[in-house]
Amino acid sequence: xxxxxxxxxxxxxxxxxxxxxxxxxxxxxxxxxxxxxxxxxxxxxxxxxxxxxxxxxxxxxxxxxxxxxxxxxxxxxxxxxxxxxxxxxxxxxxxxxxxxxxxxxxxxxxxxxxxxxxxxxxxxxxxxxxxxxxxxxxxxxxxxxxxxxxxxxxxxxxxxxxxxxxxxxxxxxxxxxxxxxxxxxxxxxxxxxxxxxxxxxxxxxxxxxxxxxxxxxxxxxxxxxxxxxxxxxxxxxxxxxxxxxxxxxxxxxxxxxxxxxxxxxxxxxxxxxxxxxxxxxxxxxxxxxxxxxxxxxxxxxxxxxxxxxxxxxxxxxxxxxxxxxxxxxxxxxxxxxxxxxxxx
Numbered sequence: 001x002x003x004x005x006x007x008x009x010x011x012x013x014x015x016x017x018x019x020x021x022x023x024x025x026x027x028x029x030x031x032x033x034x035x036x037x038x039x040x041x042x043x044x045x046x047x048x049x050x051x052x053x054x055x056x057x058x059x060x061x062x063x064x065x066x067x068x069x070x071x072x073x074x075x076x077x078x079x080x081x082x083x084x085x086x087x088x089x090x091x092x093x094x095x096x097x098x099x100x101x102x103x104x105x106x107x108x109x110x111x112x113x114x115x116x117x118x119x120x121x122x123x124x125x126x127x128x129x130x131x132x133x134x135x136x137x138x139x140x141x142x143x144x145x146x147x148x149x150x151x152x153x154x155x156x157x158x159x160x161x162x163x164x165x166x167x168x169x170x171x172x173x174x175x176x177x178x179x180x181x182x183x184x185x186x187x188x189x190x191x192x193x194x195x196x197x198x199x200x201x202x203x204x205x206x207x208x209x210x211x212x213x214x215x216x217x218x219x220x221x222x223x224x225x226x227x228x229x230x231x232x233x234x235x236x237x238x239x240x241x242x243x244x245x246x247x248x249x250x251x252x253x254x255x256x257x258x259x260x261x262x263x264x265x266x267x268x269x270x271x272x273x274x275x276x277x278x279x280x281x282x283x284x285x286x287x288x289x290x291x292x293x294x295x296x297x298x299x300x301x302x303x304x305x306x307x308x309x310x311x312x313x314x315x316x317x318x319x320x321x322x323x324x325x326x327x328x329x330x331x332x333x334x335x336x337x338x339x340x341x342x343x344x
Contacts, residue, residue, distance in 0.1 A: 056106050059092045063110045067117040085114055086140055093144035100152055104145065111141050188237055189244035192259035197267055200257055201320040215270030215278030218310040218327040219247070219285065222339040223296065224264040227305060230297040239305060240264060243289050250288040252281060267324065275313050275344065282311045282342045290340070306340035313344075 037054055063085045070081030089110050096103050115134045184196035192200075221227075221243060228236035240260075247258045247266060257269040268285070270278055286309050294305040310331025314323035334343035 056098060056102065059088060059096070059106060060110055060113070063088050064113050064117070067114050071117060082118070089114065090140050090144045093141065094147050094151065100148065103148060107141055107145060111138070186244075186260040189241050189260050191244045191248055191266075192257060194259060194261050194267075197257065197259040197261070197269070200269070213274060213313040213315050214323070215268075215273035215281065216312045216314055216323045216327040217268035217270070217278070217282050217285070218261070218324065218331040219266040219268065219307050220331055220335065221264035222306045222308055222335070223298065224305075226298040227296055235297075239294055242292055242294060243305070243307065246288040246292055247285055250281075250285050256281075267327075273313070278311050278313050279342065279344055282309045282344070285309060286340070286342055308334040308339045309342040310334055311342055311344035 037058070066081045066085035066088065070085065089107065092110075093103055093107050096106070098106065118134055184192060184199070186193040221240070224236070224239075227239060231239070244258070244260065244266070247268070251258060251268070252270070255271050259267050261267040268281075270281055273281070286307055289307045290304065292305070296303040296305050308331060310327045310329065310333070312323055312327040312330055314320075314326075330343045334341050337343065
């Protein structure tokens with residue numbers, strides 16, 4: 001029964017202008033909607049599996065329709081349709097975005113359909129014409145599959161190289177960040193060094209708030225040379241680390257800057273600080289160091305390490321160097337006056 005229906009359908013297609021009406025129906029009613037659906041899904045869908053399925057179905061429909069039309073159309077159109085079907089199989093295998101496993105499956109199914117249509121000629125009994133195209137199709141399929149494998153390998157290698165480059169770029173950035181930090185951080189105390197202070201002053205300038213000014217403090221550890229001589233360099237280093245930590249903790253906020261200026265001397269920048277606030281912070285820093293109660297080995301029992309502070313408020317028109325020099329002069333006065341005090 002099925003054979004009789006196939007024969008009747010074949011006869012009708014052949015009689016009806018060599019099946020060209022059916023060819024038009026396949027092109028307009030099947031292939032075009034499927035391809036338009038695939039295009040729409042590629043543009044708008046966010047589901048990769050659905051996109052892959054639509055691409056595979058559209059490709060398969062195009063191959064079957066073009067091959068079938070090639071059986072019904074007169075020459076030279078027939079050969080063109082047949083070759084177009086092979087071209088689609090070849091192109092889809094190489095350029096499809098489907099995974100390689102899915103591409104192989106699509107290639108196998110498309111070749112089976114192509115070979116079945118070409119071998120039978122869509123007739124009963126089969127016409128067995130154009131069987132040479134099956135051999136050509138198999139060769140093209142193998143060639144295209146090999147090209148696809150090579151393409152995927154190169155893409156994989158390229159992605160691996162890009163991943164390595166990205167990883168090295170991140171490592172380089174991290175290394176540069178660490179290097180920049182090392183270049184501005186004092187390795188002994190862990191606070192900023194003089195280089196950072198100079199760069200910050202050059203970058204921000206003085207005063208940060210012309211209406212109030214910027215406070216500048218110069219701090220020196222009292223009798224530190226004698227401490228170092230008696231406690232040794234290891235003891236002196238430990239003393240400086242403790243003092244730096246106390247100074248850092250006693251600042252107003254992260255906007256304030258404390259830096260090791262050199263040796264046992266520290267510099268503090270207080271943006272937007274008037275004279276009253278500058279003196280208050282200076283006194284708080286002096287007390288913070290005294291409260292550490294670090295014993296001074298070169299003096300009698302009960303003697304502790306203290307600091308002297310020179311305070312100055314930079315006003316409009318003064319340079320950073322002038323402000324630091326003024327604070328340093330006041331530090332000298334504080335030390336001459338007996339140490340462990342603030343002078344402004």
